[in-house]
Amino acid sequence: MNGRPVAVVTGGSRGIGRGIVLSLAGAGYDVVVNYASNADAAREVGKEVEARGGRAHLVRADVSQRTDRRELIDQTVATFGRLDLLVSNAGVAPTVRADLLEAEEESFDRLIEINLKGPYFLVQLAARTMIEQQAAGIVSNPKIVIVSSISAYTASVNRGDYCVSKAGLAMTAQLYATRLAEHGINVYEIRPGIIETDMTGGVKDRYDDLIFNQGLTPIRRWGQPEDVGRAVVAVATDLLPFSTGQIIDVDGGFHLRTL
Known part of the structure; x- marks a missing residue:
């Protein structure tokens, strides 16, 4: 237990998640690094967190599974005693990119379970913990970041399941921003x-x-993953205190409409 803020980053062992973990470690956070299967990659990230002066705790958990989500939050509290920031980043791409008219239900179900249902209920668990810890004076102004994608609004007809899952995440962020504002989250x-x-x-x-x-x-x-990491750090270090439900584009200007 210590006074350093604590972040949970799902899908934190590789790619964007790794960039977020290392950026938070550099900003003074201890980090719970969630991974699904690649333990070696998670251990390497843990070492890099420690090299930046933070502490890392590795938790293997499949966010699509209820018991794993509960275990992730429980281990965070048991290890560090607090939860200041949840970064819901874990997600998967379709196993096979299939045309919308040929796509199978199995791929759709898999992506919705991992990319949407898992984050939806993980945020719920984290929010309950944050509310309790605020009331107990353990944390103040905790925050939640949901990492989605430009696919939330960009139609790719050979991976419709992925686009639908990311569009659902966009609404998830709006819903929780509305519900949790009264709790200062x-x-x-x-x-x-x-x-x-x-x-x-x-x-x-x-x-x-x-x-x-x-x-x-x-x-x-x-x-680069570090570009996303910097955006998360801006949130984590209270640079956007009068914003909630905000969409932060880290896309090189892709969202701009020009003539």
Whole structure:
């Protein structure tokens, strides 16, 4: 137990999640690093957190499972005694990109369970804990960040299940921001654009062309996990105290409409 703020980051061992974990560690947070399967990657991230002066606690949990979500929050409180920030980041891409007219229900069910249902109820658990800890004077002004995607509003007909799950996350952020404002818990949605991770590795050549040659994004470069991490740190360090339900685009300007 100590006075340092504590963050839980789901999907924290790789990609965007890793960038968020390391950014928070650099900002003075201890971090609970949630991972689903890659224990080696989680251990490496834990070492990097400690190298930045923070403490890391690794929790293997599948956010789509009720008991795992409960265990994640319980271990956070048992280890650190507090929960100041939840970053709901874990998500998966479709196993197979399938045309909307050919897509199978199994893929849809999988993505909704992991990408939407899991975060929806994890936020509920975290919010209850934060409310209790505020009343006990353990934390003040806790926060919740939901990491969604430009796919929340961008139609990709070969991965409709993914788009639907991210659109649901956008509404999840709005709902919880409205419900939790009376408790002093601000909720933010961060929408990454095209970020260079292992998830986008298979389409790198296509996006290289779209970004650098066709101007898909006004800022002509790939986004990096650290770009998302910096946005989370802005929330975590109280730089946006009079905002809640805010959508923070980290997308190189993709969302701009130009003529």
